[in-house]
Amino acid sequence: MYKKVLSYIKDNNLIEFGDKVLVAVSGGPDSICLLNILFKLKEELNIDIGVAHLNHMLRGEDAFGDEEYVINTCEKMNIPCFVKRMDIETYSKEQKLSCEMAGRNARYDFFDEIMKKEGYSKVATAHNANDQAETILFRLMRGTGLEGLGGIKASRDNKIVRPILCLSRKEVEDYIQVNNLNPRIDKTNFEKIYNRNKIRLDILPYMKKNFNDDIIQTLNRMSILIQKDNQFIEKIALSFYNKYCIESKDYFIIKKEMFEEDEVVINRVLRNAITKYSKSNYDFEMKHIYEILQLSKKNSGKIIDLPNKIYAENIYGDIYIKHRKEKNFNSNEKKQEINIDKGNVNNNTIDFNDFKIEFLVIENYNNTKLNLEKNNFIKYFDLDQIIKNISVRNRKDGDKIIPLGMSGSKKLKDIFIDMKIPKEDRDNVPILCFDDKIAWIVGLKVSEQFKITNKTKNILKVVIQRKEY
Template sequence: MCEKVIPYIKENNLIKSGDKVLVALSGGPDSICLLNILFELKEELNIEIAAAHLNHLLRGEDAFEDEKYVINICNEMGIKCFVRRVDINLYAKEHKLSSEMAGRNVRYDFFDEIIQDEGFNKVATAHNANDQAETILFRLMRGTGLEGLGGIKASRDNKIIRPILCLSREEVEKYIKLKKLSPRIDKTNFEKIYNRNKIRLDLLPYMKENFNQDIIQTINRMSMLLQKDNEFLEKLSLDLYNKYCKKYEDYLIIKKGIFKEEEPIVNRVLRHALTEYSKLNYDFEMKHIYKIIYLAKNNSGKVVDLPNGIYVENIYGNIYIKNKIEKCYIDSKTEEITLDKNNIDKNKIKFYNFNVEFFVIKNCEINDVHLNQSNLIRYFDLDEINNNILIRNRRNGDKIIPLGMNGSKKLKDIFIDMKIPKEERDTTPILCFDEKIAWIIGIRTSEQYKITNKTKNILKVVIERKEY
C-alpha cells in the first residue's frame, strides 16, 4: 500500500519535507490505515504527525470507547492526540443546520484551532476510492454540475489532503488485516436508513456485479478527467470575476456586463461572488444562482433573500450582495462630525469606510491648483467659510446648488440621476460649510464655495475610500 501511496502523494504534491501533518482520526478502518501508513512513511517523507479526534456524542457509550481507543493508539505510537467532545445534535439545533453540516463545521473549526495553536500546516483525511465513487453517485442523484461530478479532490486550499484517495476500500481492509490492526467499527455504517449507506451496500455492489467489475476505478478515472476540465473553467471564471466583481467593506457588486457572458461561466462567477462575500462554500445551491440571474433580468430595486443572512439587490442592473444586519444598522444610523475651521489643517477623520483629510493652502493662485486631477480631491475657498465645517450623512430635504448652476437641486434627485444605490446614499459623506452643502463627496460640488481668481486661501479635501 505504501508503494502505491507514495507516488500518489508526490504526483499531487500533497506533502513536502518538513510538513507537520494532523491526521483526522475517527478510529475506523480508513483513518487507522491512513495513520499507520503516514507513520511508516514519516522518516522517508521527513514529516511530523499527530492525530485529532472529535467525539460527536452521537453514539452513546460507543463514542466514548472510540475516544479511548484513539488515545491508546496514539500513546502506543508516541504521537500527540488532540481530543474534543461536542454535542453535535445540540450544535445543529442552535445553528439551524443539519447534523452532517454541523459535524463538518465543528470538525474543521477544531482542526483550524490545532493548526493555529500547534503549528501544523496540513490536515490529512482518510477518504478512499470507494468514498469517491459513493460521493459522485450521491451527488448525481441529487442533481449536480461538472464540479460536483469531479468529486473529492486530492487536496483543498493547500491544507486539507487525502493521501489514500488512491486506495480502494478492499485495499484498506487488506492493509488492516496484514498489519493485524483492530480498528473500531461504526455500526451505523451498515444501517440502510441513510442514502449514502444504500449506495455503499446496495447500489455499488449491484453495479459491480451486473455492469462493471471495475466500477470503483472507472468512476475515479472519470472524476480525475472532470476535475481537470473544471479547473480550466474555474480559471476562466476567476478572470471574469476579477473583471466584473468588486468587493467593498459592507457589500459586493456584480456588474451587469457579466450577464452577457455564457451561462456556465456566469454561474461560476456568481457562486464565487457569494462564497467570497459570505466566506462559506457549502450553503449555496443552483436555485440560488438562478434567483440571481432572474433578478438581474428584472427591474431595479428588487431584492432576493439568500442563506447565511445575506440578500441580493438589483440596483440599476448591477447586482449587490449585502448583509441583512448591516442593512438595518446603516439605515437607522446617523453620523455627524463637526470640525473647527481654525484647526482644520492636516486633520484626518473616518466616516463609514471613507477617510477624509483636510489641508490648508495659503496665498495660492488658482493656476497652481489641479482642479480636475481626481473626483476624490476638491478645493474650496477657505475665506468663504465663516465658522463650522461639518461632515454628516444625508437628511430629508437636503439641497445643493450644483457647480455651474444658479438654482438649487434636491440631493434625492441628484442620487437618482447619478444612479447611486439606495444604501450608498445613506453612507455617502456630505461636506457642509456653515450648514450649507459644499460637496456630496465623490458625486457633486457646490457653486457657493468654488475657488476663483480672487481666492487667497484654499481648503483642499482629499478622500480615500477603503475597499476590501
C-alpha cells in the same frame, strides 16, 4: 498496500519530503487505516505525524469512547494527539447549518488552529474510493456540473490531502483485519435515515449486483477524467474572471460586460466569485448561479440573498457581492440630529456616523485675499445666511436640495441614483443642514442657497474627516 498508497502519494504530489502531517482521526476503520499506513511509511517519506480528533458530542457515551480510543492509540504509537470537544448540535443551530455541514466547518477550523500553532504543513483525511463513488452519486441526484461530478480531489489548496482515496472500502477492511486493528464502529453509518447512507447501503450494492460489478472503480475513473477536463475549462474561466471581476475587502464587483459572454464561462465566473468572497466551496448550488443571472437582467437596486451570509445586488448593471451586515441603529437612525448654535460654532467638532466634522469661522472675508481650496470634503458657506442653527443628520424620505448652479430643487433619492451611490451606503452619508434646509450632501452636492458671493462677509468652513478605528 503500502506500495499502492505510496505510489498514489507520489503520483499526486500529496506529501513532500520533510512534511509535518496532521492526520484527522475519528477512530473509525478508514482513519485508523490511514494513520497506520502513514505511520509505517513515515521514515520512507521522512515525515512527522500528529493526530487531530474532534469530539462532536453527538453520540453520547460512544463519542467519548471514540475520544479515549484515539488518545490511547496515539500514546501507544508515541505520536502527538490534539483533542477538542464541541457541541455540534448547538453550533449548527447557532450557525443555521445542517449538523453535517456544521461538523465539517468545525473540524477544518480545528485543523487550521493546530496547523498554525504547531507548524503542521498538511492535513491528511481518510476518504477512500467508496466515499468518492458515494459523493458522485449524491451530487448527481442533487444536480451538479462538471466540478461536482469530479468528486473529491486527491488534494485541495496543497493543504488537505487524501492519501487513501485510491483504496476501496474492502481494501481498508482487509487491511484492518490483517493487521489486527480494532477501530471504533459508528453505528449511525448503518442507519438509513441519511441519504448518503442509503447510497452506501442500498444504491451502490444494487448497481454492483445488477449493472456493473466494478462500479466503484468505474466511478472513480470517471471522476479523474472529469477533473482533468474541468481543470482545463477552469483555466479559461480564470482569464475571464481576471478580466471582469474586481476584488476588494468589502465586496466583489462583476462587471456587466461579463454577462455578454458564453453562459458556460459566466456560470464559472459567478461560482468562483461567490465561493471566493464567502471563503466557502459549500452551500452554493446552480440555482444560486441562475438567480444571479436573472438579477443581471433586472433594474438597478434589486437584491437577492445567497448562502453564507452574503447577497448580490445589481448596481447599474454591475453585480456586487457583499456580506450582509447587522444594522447599527445608532449610526443608521434616519432622524438622528446634532444641533450647533450659530453663535458658538467656531472650532466646534462633532462625531457623526463614521465621520468627524469640524466647523471653523472665517470673519471679514475678502475674496481678493482668501484662496478657497477645492476639495470634496472641505466646503465653504455664507455664515450670514444661517439664521439659527446648524445640524447634521441622515437622509429622510422626501429630502430635497437646490444644487449649486440650479434654481430648482432636486430629490436626494434622484441624486443618489444619478451618482450611482449603492442603496446600503446612502443612510451613512451625512446631511449638513442650516435652519433645516440641506446645505451639503457630504462628498456629493452643495446647495445654491448658502454659496459664497461678493456680498459675503463671514464664512463657515466645514471639514469632513473619516474616523480611523
